[in-house]
Amino acid sequence: MISSLQPPFFQALGDSKRVLLAGMGGGFDVFCGLPLYFALREQGVEVTLANLSFTSFHPLDPRPLTPSLLLVTPDLPPHGRTYFPELHLARWLDAVGEPARVFAFEKTGVQPLLGSYRALVQQLAADTVILVDGGTDALMRGDEADLGTPHEDAVSLTAVNELNGVRSFMVSLGFGIDAFHGVSHWNVLEATAEIARAGGFLGAFSLTPDMGPVQKYREACEAVFKQMPRHVSIVNASILGAILGEYGNIHATDRTGDSELWINPLMAQYWCYDLPAVAGRLQYRKALLGTHTMSQVDQVIHAHRESVALRSRHILPI
Structure with missing residues (x-):
């Protein structure tokens, strides 16, 4: 095995023993971390799943921390609740003999989320936190022509960047998907180049259908999609199609029927980053630190966009 050509991400993980792997943008983002979850588990690493949740919290829900x-x-x-991917994932994990728990972070501003991350990291004695973005808009710095859907990603990124005593990384899966939300992937590659110059880009690698962790990821998605047929994840369905070699304007769900998609091999790649290097580019990160609610987050982003000169939109010159 040519270990010297492994992506630096695996070297950076080093001797991590207890990893908190969390979806950063809400919805089904935690599913984008499942290939990593299963691969790390195969190596004997203790991995706990979490997700910034779009599900409403009920007064009787258990909140131990x-x-x-x-x-x-x-x-x-x-x-x-009809929309509850975390619950269906926990049930599927239980059915296949995996640790059947998923922590769900309420959709809040930075301060409550940071408190929850600190409590959970302490409870788990985690030494590493990996945030997972389904798509690539978490890399937008704030002055691009379009940011995609930045609120949840920016809050998660800002909160985890404030943690002490843990390694922190960000990975994205689904290159090209955020064109659906207006993101120019010229800016995604620009961000990756800037982070690379700062020493924070930790490489990329592809998921292929023959990989065991990828097969389990597919099984998990398909099982949960059956439980939530009205809420099939556009991101994960697109990634699964890319892994299987689909290309072009392929629609796995009628939710995308009115748009043109670009399913492509780059969607099946993990892009890996040192989290502080990504957080350091976020132009409104410091302004987010005092937020408690999503409405305050929205105000911060709106105010920032009003205060800076937005750059012209670029398209990939290929």
Whole structure:
């Protein structure tokens, strides 16, 4: 095996023993971390899954650590919630013999989220935190022509950057998907180049259908999609198609029927970064630090966009 050509990401993980792997943008982002979850588990690493949740919290939900952190286990009552990917994931993990718990972070501003991350890292004695972005808009710095859907990504990035005593990384899966939300991938590659110059780009690698962790990822997605047929994840369905070699305007769900997609091999690549290097580019990060609610986050982003000269939109010259 030519170990010297492995992406630096694996070297940077080093002797990590207890990893918190968290979806940073809400929804199904935690599913984008499942190939890593299974690969790390195969190496004997203790991995805990978490996700910034789009699910409403119920007064009877178990919150053992902080008011904005929910412990999701297979027996958690759905309390009428039809959109609950964390619960369906916990049930699937239980069915295949994996540790059946997923922590759900409430959709808040930075301060409550930071408190929840600190409590969970301490509870788990985690030495490493990996944030996972389904797509690439977490790399937008703030003055691009379009930011995609930046709120949840920016809050997660800012909160985890404030943690002490842990290694922190960010990985993205789904290059090209955020064109659906207006992101120019010229800016994604620009960000990666800037981070590379700062020493924070840790390489990229592809997921292929023959990989065991990828097969389990596909099984998990397909099982949960069956439980939530009205909420099939556009991001994960597109990634799975790319892994299988689909290309072009391929639609796995009728939710995208009115748009043109570009399913492509780059969607099946993990792009890996040192988290502080990504956070250091976020132009409104310091302004986010005092936020408690998503409405305050929205105000910060709006104010920043009003205060800077937005750059012209570029398209990839290929």
